[in-house]
Amino acid sequence: MYKLLIADDEYEFRNGLTRFFPWNQVGFEAVKQAENGKEVLEIVHTNEIDVILCDIKMPIMSGIDVARELRNSHIKIVFLSGYREFEYAQQALTFGVKNYILKPPKFHEMENVFKGLKEELDQKKDLKASRLASEKAEDPVFETLITKIKRYIEQNYRDATLEGTAKFVHLNQHYLSKYFKQKTSENFSDYVIRVKMEKAKELLADPNCKTYEISEIVGYSNAKNFTRTFRKYTGKSPREYRNRE
Structure with missing residues (x-):
């Protein structure tokens, strides 16, 4: 049920409207009453109010004043008035008020207006729910993309580059670099080096692998560059790491 506030300076009128119109049949619950615009804003x-059924002419603050104050809110406003002057309807449109019911309201008119409002609110709710569901489903999407990027690097560590990886996942390389950092808190280049160095550590466990061979396997044509990078990563040279025990 959507929450309805009924505002009118005539107690008998607003109380009767609250009690005798079958609000629940059109999807609403009349939860609050107000006798002027100031009370409306306080409420x-x-x-939590979804719709205001509001007399356009009230003391202290009019319905137009209320619509002006709430023009940027989610709350829908329906005006009630015994006045037929076009200027009121025109001002109502200015502040996004689409529905205008003349007093005394006819049952079928009230029913049509509020059934239409319910459909509008339902659509808005469904759209919001769909958007939230999409947003919730998006972290898995991020994780899948990151997993895809990491798997590509791990399988192609020897020649892995930012440009090549970006082409593989169909992203701009500058966006990929920023995206990877945002999602993993690690620079793309640092991750590539980490994969290379961890592979090098595995290969160093095999005494038959020469250092220069390992250097080439993990993508360093210059063994000195490999040694420098390995020392920076592990704190030891390849030889020291191999003979650490």
Whole structure:
């Protein structure tokens, strides 16, 4: 049920409207009443309200004043008035009020207006739910992409580059670099080096692998560059790492 606030300076009128119109049949619950625009604003600031059925002419603050104050909120406003002057309807449109019911309201008119409002609110709710569901489903998407990127690097560590990886996942390389850092808190280049060095550590466990061979396997044509990078990563040279025990 959507929450409805009924505002009118005539107690009998607003109370009768609250009690005798079958609000639940059109998807609403009349939860609050107000006798002027000031009370309306006080209520909406402390209560969950979806729609205001509001007399356009009220003391202290009019319905137009209320619409002006709430023009950027999610709350829908329906005006009630015994006045037929076009200027009121025109001002109502200015502040996004689409529905205008003349007093005394006819049952079928009230029913049509609020059924239409319910459909509009339902669509908005469904759209919001769909958007939230999409947003929730998006972290898995990020994780899948990161997993794809990491798997590509791990399988192609010897020649892995930012440009090549970007082409593989169909992303701009500058965007990929920023995206990877944002999602993993690690620079793309640092991750590539880490994969290379961890592979080098595995290969160094095999005494039959020469250092220069390992250097080439992990993508370093210059063994000195490999040694320098390995020392920076592990704190030891390849020889020291191999003979550490």
